[in-house]
Amino acid sequence: MALMQRKLWKQASLEEIKNFIIEEYKKQSENPCPVDKMRVFTDSTRRTSCGECVICREGILQLNVITEAISQGKGRDGDIEILTEISDDLILGSCCSYGKEVGKITKKIIEESKEEFEKHIKRKRCDALVCKKFFSYYVSPEKCSGCNKCVEECPQKAIAGDNNLIHVINLDICDRCGKCTVICENAAIQKAGTVVPKLPQEPVPVGSFKAEPQNGGGLMAGRRRRRRS
Ligand code: SF4
Ligand code: SF4
Ligand code: SF4
Incomplete structure (x- = not known):
């Protein structure tokens, strides 16, 4: 299927190409993070470009490589300008509408979400908590019933706990698989x-851990403290 699509774009009508690209883009419509949205969109569209012209083949690949780096916390000053330039190049230089339509969408994502891109690059923050480098998982002491089901499920063996204990995730081991x-x-x-909230440092009996208000900030006032294995 992908190979057939790779060969067809030059002969396809503008409407066919637009419909395909829009469908690819729509797959990310529920994704609240624009950086991740662009990363996934460019990953899928680079695979279905026929690869005949350099700007489409290399341009979409570069958009993907840069957004991947930004989502990994390796974004650099100037990345937004480079992403915009590549999108413009795709719009102007692609030899069929496939590359042009991809460029139009990536440029739109950047223009509409510049602030979010800057937060990822400069402050290493993903407000939507989608990019794995920028969030961690924790067990809410108030919600955990100590059922112990998560311990077996974790492929990294990152969760400490037993029946009737509030479980604790070791952030040094957790790979955020979810x-x-x-x-x-x-x-x-x-x-x-x-x-992150104030958390027990090790498993304690369910019901025994009480969140203490800190500086009037309540549960969310605690700073993240990484546990050492
Ligand atoms: S823009 Fe060029 S490389 Fe991209 S699909 Fe069209 S012909 Fe192929
Ligand atoms: S033990 Fe694990 S699965 Fe069970 S309630 Fe606590 S966090 Fe959830
Ligand atoms: S998100 Fe972390 S704690 Fe949860 S299953 Fe994956 S590795 Fe284990």
Whole structure:
């Protein structure tokens, strides 16, 4: 299927190409992070470019490489300008409408979400908590029932706990795969950005951990403290 698509774009009508690109873009419509949205969109469209002209083949690849780096916390000053330039090059220089339509969408994402791109690059923050480098998982002491189901589910063995204990995630081991969030029926495994609640440092009996207000800020006032294995 992909190979057929690779060969067809030059002969395809503008409408066919637009419909294909828009469908690819729509797959990310629920993604709240524009950087991740662009990363996934450029990854799929680079694979279905026929690769005949350099600007489309290399341009979409570069858009993908740069957005991947930004989502990994390796964004650099000037990245937004480079992404915009490449998008413009795609619009102007692609030899069929496929590259042009991809460029129009990536330029639109950048223009509409410049602030979010800057936060990822300069402040290493993903407000939507989508980019894995910029969030961590924690077990809410108030929601955890100590059922112990997440321990078996974790491929990294990053969760400490036993029956009737509030479980604790070791952030040095957790790779943020999210599998534990699916198995937890209490929605006790949650995401945090730069600030996380005050948490027990090791498993303690369910009901024994009380969140203490800090500086009037309540549960969310605690700074992240990484546990050492
Ligand atoms: S713009 Fe060039 S490389 Fe891209 S799909 Fe069209 S012909 Fe192929
Ligand atoms: S985090 Fe969820 S799955 Fe894990 S022990 Fe607590 S309630 Fe059970
Ligand atoms: S996110 Fe994945 S690695 Fe991290 S604690 Fe959950 S299951 Fe384990």
